Amino acid sequence: MIHFNGIENYLCGKTKFGVVPSRVDIDLTNVCNQNCFYCNSADFRGKYTVGGSTECYIDLIDKLSAWDNNTGSIREIVFTGGGEPTVHKDYHKVIEHCIDKNFTVQMITNGSKLHKLVDSLPEKKIKKIKWIGVDIDSAIPETYEAIRRSLTKRSLFNGVKESVKNATKRGFTIDIKSLLMAKNTSDVELQALFKFVKDTGANKLHIRPFCDYENNNVFEVTPQMQEKIENFSEEFNVPYTLNLARSEPRRYSRCHQMFLYPIFASNGDLYVCCEGRGRRKFVLGNWMKNDVRDLWFSQKHKEIYENTDVSLCPPCTPNKWNNKIQDLIDNNV
Ligand SMILES: C[S@@+](CC[C@H](N)C(=O)[O-])C[C@H]1O[C@@H](n2cnc3c(N)ncnc32)[C@H](O)[C@@H]1O
Ligand code: SF4
Ligand code: SF4
Numbered sequence: 001m002i003h004f005n006g007i008e009n010y011l012c013g014k015t016k017f018g019v020v021p022s023r024v025d026i027d028l029t030n031v032c033n034q035n036c037f038y039c040n041s042a043d044f045r046g047k048y049t050v051g052g053s054t055e056c057y058i059d060l061i062d063k064l065s066a067w068d069n070n071t072g073s074i075r076e077i078v079f080t081g082g083g084e085p086t087v088h089k090d091y092h093k094v095i096e097h098c099i100d101k102n103f104t105v106q107m108i109t110n111g112s113k114l115h116k117l118v119d120s121l122p123e124k125k126i127k128k129i130k131w132i133g134v135d136i137d138s139a140i141p142e143t144y145e146a147i148r149r150s151l152t153k154r155s156l157f158n159g160v161k162e163s164v165k166n167a168t169k170r171g172f173t174i175d176i177k178s179l180l181m182a183k184n185t186s187d188v189e190l191q192a193l194f195k196f197v198k199d200t201g202a203n204k205l206h207i208r209p210f211c212d213y214e215n216n217n218v219f220e221v222t223p224q225m226q227e228k229i230e231n232f233s234e235e236f237n238v239p240y241t242l243n244l245a246r247s248e249p250r251r252y253s254r255c256h257q258m259f260l261y262p263i264f265a266s267n268g269d270l271y272v273c274c275e276g277r278g279r280r281k282f283v284l285g286n287w288m289k290n291d292v293r294d295l296w297f298s299q300k301h302k303e304i305y306e307n308t309d310v311s312l313c314p315p316c317t318p319n320k321w322n323n324k325i326q327d328l329i330d331n332n333v
Contacts, residue, residue, distance in 0.1 A: 002321060005072045007259055008328035018259055018297045019071035024064060025263045025274060027082030028057065028091050034084065034110055034156065035149040036137070038179065038210055044278035045083055048267040054090040056288050058097055060264065065101040067293055076130070079107040082266050082277065086113035092120050099128040106131045108177075110148070111160040118167045126171045133206060134164055135177045138184045139196035147183060161200060168201035175241075176202045179210040181219050190229060194236040205233075208243040211315055218246045218315045245320035250310065252326035257318035258305050260325075262292060270295055272304055275316045281308070 003022035010018040029051030030044065039045075064074050077098050079085045086109050088094070095117060098105050111134035121129075138144045141157045150156045167174050176197045178184060184193075197205050207229070209219035221244065233240050258272040265277055268288035276282035282304065285295040295301065310322075 001076075002260060003072070003075070004260070004321075004325060004328070007256065008325055008332055011254075011256055011259065011325070012329045012332050014332065017071065020067055020069060020073055021259075021261045021296075022072060022074060023076040023078060023261045024074055025078045025080055025261060026057070026060070027264060027266045027277075028052065028079060028085045028088035028094065029081065029266050030083040031087050032081070032083035032110075033087055033112055033151050035151055036147060037149065038147075038181075038212075040211070040213060040275060041082055041277050044265075047278060048265075049083075050267050051083070051088050052266045052268070052288065054088075054094065057094045060287065060292075061094070061097055061101055061103075063291060063293070065103070075104060077103045077105055079105070079109075081108070084110050084112065086111070086116065092117040095129070096121060096125065099125045104128055104130045106133070108133045108135065110135050110156065111163055112156045114160075114163040114167055118163065118170055118172065123171075129172060131173050131175060132167070133175045133177045134160065134202075135179075136160065136193075136196065137178045137181075138189060139192035140189060143184055143189060147181075161196070164200040164202060168203075174200070174202045175204050175206040176200070177206045179219075180207055180221055180225075181210040185225060187228065190232050191236075194232045194238045194240075197238045198236050203239075205238060205240040206243070207240060209246065211246055213314050216314050221247075245317055246315040248319055248323060250319065250323070252322045253310060254305060255308055255310050255313070255318070256322050256325040256329075258301070258308070259297075260318070260321060262287075262296060264292075272301065273308075273316075274318060275314065 005019040007019055009015040030048050031051055067074055085091050095105055137147045144157045145155050164174055178193055193205055209221050211218050263271040263274050264287050268286040270284045270287040271282050272284055273282040284301055
């Protein structure tokens with residue numbers, strides 16, 4: 001969960017100093033063992049097919065743990081990508097180090113090498129992992145492959161299902177994730193998704209619409225579809241969350257998310273936009289060569305914030321937070 005920590009006071013000039021972010025996003029690698037047709041980081045992955053070294057992530061986490069002042073401190077680390085985080089050879093060790101430094105952890109993954117973490121993490125540390133979201137998009141193997149296009153000899157589908165079962169048995173909190181699109185919203189597809197959650201003992205189904213970046217539009221989840229989803233959830237007795245944040249109208253002209261959380265890409269780029277990997281205008285500096293604490297709230301940071309025209313941005317996940325922060329700013333002056 002994101003804490004705004006009073007960032008609106010800084011953004012509307014009421015306070016001179018900004019607050020320490022409550023969360024950060026870290027990409028462990030740009031390498032991936034799938035090639036999902038919709039992937040928003042495909043170009044970036046193609047250009048920088050790299051992963052950071054284990055040492056540089058351990059060093060980063062130590063720095064984040066010391067990034068603490070009277071405005072707050074970082075509580076949560078989210079591993080996402082870039083590429084597929086579990087492909088990093090030591091991802092499980094990096095996660096354990098976060099836990100040892102008292103961070104809560106979340107991970108967004110295709111689940112393909114989840115077993116490394118599930119098999120190695122000591123029992124008492126499991127609950128420090130708040131949430132693992134496993135993206136499957138479809139619980140029907142043929143559709144799964146049509147969407148996610150595994151780059152391995154055999155489809156990753158069966159292995160992912162087994163890994164999720166083992167993880168939930170050990171007490172990990174796993175959500176099954178799917179981007180809604182024409183390919184996976186028939187009755188049969190939706191039923192299969194809910195059944196997958198039930199069969200694997202996962203916590204819930206987390207769904208949100210697929211964003212078509214080429215045409216800048218978001219798949220429409222109609223009221224009829226929402227009703228169907230609600231009915232299947234009841235039928236299978238499986239909870240779900242439907243995140244329509246991308247579809248909300250924008251009420252802000254500046255992107256406040258840029259001060260909420262930094263994004264550490266695996267090629268060293270430090271981004272202020274979680275959907276802007278590969279776009280130089282969102283790069284604040286190189287976190288592998290410099291200390292993030294010197295880059296965050298720098299003059300350059302303010303300039304990126306002031307010079308970004310959000311009307312040119314695609315529909316994005318932080319939309320909801322941006323709208324909320326705008327409301328706080330509007331009610332603050
Ligand atoms: C780039 S992936 C990296 C993590 C991991 N490889 C995975 O697939 O879960 C991070 C997240 O971005 C989401 N994503 C990628 N392309 C998207 C798109 N076109 N529309 C909406 N979400 C997208 C994925 O569904 C995933 O949850
Ligand atoms: S598994 Fe994740 S990173 Fe890899 S192609 Fe799919 S969405 Fe992109
Ligand atoms: S895409 Fe979204 S998160 Fe990125 S700069 Fe634009 S509004 Fe902000």
